[in-house]
Each structure stands twice: as C-alpha cells, then as structure tokens.
Amino acid sequence: MAVRVTWYGHAAFLLESDGKRILIDPFLSGNPLAPVKAEEVQADVIIITHGHADHVGDAVDIARRTGALVISNYEITSWFQSKGVQNVWALHIGGGRDFDFGRVKLTPALHGSVLPDGAYGGNPAGVLLYLGKHRIYHAGDTGLFGDMKLIGAEKLDLALLPIGDNFTMGPADALQAVRLLKPKVVIPMHYNTWELIQQDPHAWARKAKAAVKGLKVVVLEPGGTFELK
Template sequence: MSTSITFLGHAAFSIKTGEFSILVDPFLSRNPLASISADKVEADYILITHGHGDHLGDAAAIAKRTGALIISNSEICDWFESKGFNVHGQHIGGGFTHPFGYLKLTNALHGSALPDGSNGGNPAGFLLTFKENGKKAYFAGDTGLFGDMRLIGEEGIDLAALPIGDNFTMGPADALRAVRLLQPAVVIPIHYNTFPPIRQDVAAWAREVEAQTSTLVKVLSPGESVEL
C-alpha cells in the first residue's frame, strides 16, 4: 500500500502509486543532473507547476510517447490542448479526484510564462492525497515564502518538496521558515545545485532543519526514492 516517490533531479519527480505512474515537472533532457532520459520514463499523468522550461521540460515529448494526461493550470492546459494533447485543467484552490487520488492546486509566488512567450497563467504548487494510502505530499514548485503555507500545513503533510536554491525561489533561510509553517513529517530539498546561481550547501541546510524542527530531511540524489 506504499507510494514511491523518486527524485529525478532539479524539481522533477516520478511517483508510483497503486497502478499509476505520475511525473512532476519532467525537466530531463536539458537537466545535467537528471537520473533518467525522457525517452525511458513512464507516465500515466504529468503534473506541471508552471510554464518555465526547467519545469515544463519534456512534458510534450513524454505525453506524445505515453499518452499521459497533462494536469496543470487552465492556461497551460489550453496551450497543450491546442497542440492535440490530453489535458485536465485546474486552478489555485481547486481540487479534483483523479484515479490516483485527490489533487489540489495551491498558491506559489513565481512567474509562469511559457517558453514561446505564451500566457502560462499563475504558478502553482500541488497537494496530493494518494488514494493508495491516504498519505499527503506537497510539491511547492518554484515559490518564495508565503504565510499561507501554515494553512497548507494544517492539512497534515506527510512529505513536502521545497526549493532551497535562492535567486529564483526561496533560499535556505526562507525554506527553513517554510518547514516551520508546514510542519511536514519529511521534507525533500529541491531546485538547488543544477546551475551556478542556485548552488547551496544542502547538508548544512538539513542540519539546521533537523536542529530547529521535528521534520526529518531526506536529501535525495537523482534516482533515489522515499516511500510513503
């Protein structure tokens, strides 16, 4: 009854839950840290937090090969639908029960323009409640710190994936504050060390989080997994 969450590098994840394979922000072919190539990854669903190339990534190629359903905000889904892809659009604060579980879109403080300059709508995070076991995972996407993370935390978060890279997103100090607001059982740091502007000492951050909160930090190398 477990759900397996595998870090693929940068902010990309592969999730195996029940009979379903889910990708989150599948930036693989241009990701120097990716643990798998875009032509080998499995997907029944592809979740995209926002329109930037390092999150939209290889979604089109993977969806074309696998027939995966793309789930994102309405603007991104409209963009993909116009190109012939299967989509399910949602928006911030809205949830929907998919076959794999309940998915709600949350706030994120960032941008979302698509690579061709099209409107990418509002960036979002994802709060997933897995049908397989009722566990909850929060994928923050690219975001700065915001106080309503406390409200997300009130849902009871088993696992959170939070950016720590600074420059484009929260840095280590704000990511620590986010952990305090969210109070997840486990946190995975993401969106760091892929490129020079977002290099961070992840081990130092993990020590601070575990010294100052009750949250367990799982620093995953690309290809490593955690079980929920």
C-alpha cells in the same frame, strides 16, 4: 499503500502509488542532473506547476508518447492542447479534483509563469496530492508566504521544497517554510542544477532537523528514491 518517490533533479519527481506513475515538472533534456532520458520515462499522469521551460521540460513529448493525463492550470493545459496533447485536465488555484489515482489540488506559489514559446502560462502553483492515506505537497517554484501555515494544516506527510535561492526560496526562507508546514518528511529540491542555485543540502538538512522537532529530512541524489510508508 506506500508511495515511492524518485527525484530526477531540479523540481522533477516521479511518484509511484497503487500502480500509477505520476510525473511532476519533467525537466530532463537540458537538465545536467537528470539521471534518465525523456524517452526512458513512463507516466500515467503529468503535473505541471507553471510554464517555465525548466518545469514544462519534456512533458509534451512524454505525454504524446505515453498518453498520460496532463494536469495543470487552464492556460497551460490549453497550450498543451495546441501542441497536440488532448488528454488534459484544467484546475486553478484553490481548486481540486478526485481522480482514479487520488486527489490533486493547486495551491498558491509566488513566482512567474510564461511558457517556453512566450505564451501566457497563467498563475504559478504548488500541488497538494492526496494519494491513499498520504498528503504530499510539491511547492513548485515559490518564495516564502504566510499561508503555508494553511497548507500545513492538511497534516502533510511529505513536502518537496526549493532551497536554491535566486529564483525561489533560499535556505533560510525554506527553513521558515518548514516551520509553517510542519511536514513529517521534507525533501529539498531546485538546487545545484546550475552554479547560480548552488547550495549544500546536507547543511540545510541539519538546520531543518534542529528547527523542527521530529522532522525527517531526506536528501536524495538524482535518481535516488524514498519510500513513504
């Protein structure tokens, strides 16, 4: 079973697997790189890594329109309920759950988490997705941490890693993260949305491939897709 991965810019991805559409951190309105409008996006599942506005994005409106299941930590799913979104499932870091589309587990992330209206957003997280035979890690917004080696022990097929610096790992730390995670494929994210996080993903890709033997690095343009077979 293949997984089709589409990047919407920043940390927003659409994963299509076995007929299900899984949307992660759908920051579209206000995202200068977004290739689609929020009202054009369909989703069966929405996963939110943390509460910042550039990750929660348009999730409330999309969830209301589509009826998608929203998965995040307890504080964020409770906030979604307060906004009229009742189809939610709360997890916390280290906890996972089997769903009809696959398994979702939250992992640590070194960052902050406050919701767009100032409400407490709980602990930030990364996400491990088990979709059929594939293991996919979306790091969320994070700095480098040594326990990425434990996440890598899951034998990752794909890692989605921030490289933008300032708010997250920069290129050097993201390179070290690749060494710890040892994924088969990595896609850089969370860069070039604004000048503050401007990076050259192709230069980073060359360094990453040189640092980890056999690694495939896929640099997507916003709206671009990659098929994980």
